[in-house]
Amino acid sequence: xxxxxxxxxxxxxxxxxxxxxxxxxxxxxxxxxxxxxxxxxxxxxxxxxxxxxxxxxxxxxxxxxxxxxxxxxxxxxxxxxxxxxxxxxxxxxxxxxxxxxxxxxxxxxxxxxxxxxxxxxxxxxxxxxxxxxxxxxxxxxxxxxxxxxxxxxxxxxxxxxxxxxxxxxxxxxxxxxxxxxxxxxxxxxxxxxxxxxxxxxxxxxxxxxxxxxxxxxxxxxxxxxx
Ligand code: SAH
Numbered sequence: 001x002x003x004x005x006x007x008x009x010x011x012x013x014x015x016x017x018x019x020x021x022x023x024x025x026x027x028x029x030x031x032x033x034x035x036x037x038x039x040x041x042x043x044x045x046x047x048x049x050x051x052x053x054x055x056x057x058x059x060x061x062x063x064x065x066x067x068x069x070x071x072x073x074x075x076x077x078x079x080x081x082x083x084x085x086x087x088x089x090x091x092x093x094x095x096x097x098x099x100x101x102x103x104x105x106x107x108x109x110x111x112x113x114x115x116x117x118x119x120x121x122x123x124x125x126x127x128x129x130x131x132x133x134x135x136x137x138x139x140x141x142x143x144x145x146x147x148x149x150x151x152x153x154x155x156x157x158x159x160x161x162x163x164x165x166x167x168x169x170x171x172x173x174x175x176x177x178x179x180x181x182x183x184x185x186x187x188x189x190x191x192x193x194x195x196x197x198x199x200x201x202x203x204x205x206x207x208x209x210x211x212x213x214x215x216x217x218x219x220x221x222x223x224x225x226x
Pocket of ligand 1: 101148149165219
């Protein structure tokens with residue numbers, strides 16, 4: 001217990017337990033009190049320690065965000081699992097991610113069998129994530145540097161789009177690039193205190209229905225380093 005508090009003993013197993021606990025506690029809001037086996041297995045297999053700076057390695061399996069440099073973070077494991085769960089990824093799905101960061105969510109989506117196109121606005125983070133994902137064998141991930149608010153039109157339509165930084169409002173290009181039946185998972189809100197995770201489904205008739213699920217705290221979507 002004490003070692004847990006000090007953060008030295010968190011393992012992939014304790015991380016999975018923490019995710020399951022959070023899923024259960026937030027289930028009334030998210031509609032997903034228990035995450036699917038595939039998502040939990042992906043969270044077990046992707047080595048989070050390989051995605052954090054060396055100085056943070058001993059905290060890698062704690063259920064919290066960690067700094068990755070450039071003023072950015074690796075998301076909390078529970079949030080990564082939740083967003084993956086809400087996307088309902090089928091093997092072979094084409095997913096767009098906005099906000100690669102260190103590439104952890106990208107790897108989890110690859111582990112679920114998706115082909116992932118990921119855009120990161122901070123160029124050195126994009127480069128490092130691409131190198132890391134390749135070295136770890138996530139061959140179905142493609143990363144590019146740029147402003148992800150305009151999506152990746154050349155590769156659209158997507159079965160799912162996940163945005164891992166908060167938008168003041170939903171970028172219209174992302175809705176356009178979603179295929180019929182596809183879904184967009186995105187934190188929306190101007191201030192950190194008022195962000196909500198939204199799940200927006202594009203119906204076969206092209207109309208989309210948004211559901212506000214959970215209060216969250218993401219870094220904001222930006223135009224890139226000033
Ligand atoms: N998916 C990451 C989360 C990284 S944090 C994970 O698995 O941990 C969010 C990332 O979004 C940051 O790296 C930030 O630089 C990036 N970002 C912010 N605005 C962006 C934009 N307009 N386009 C693409 N990436 C953006």
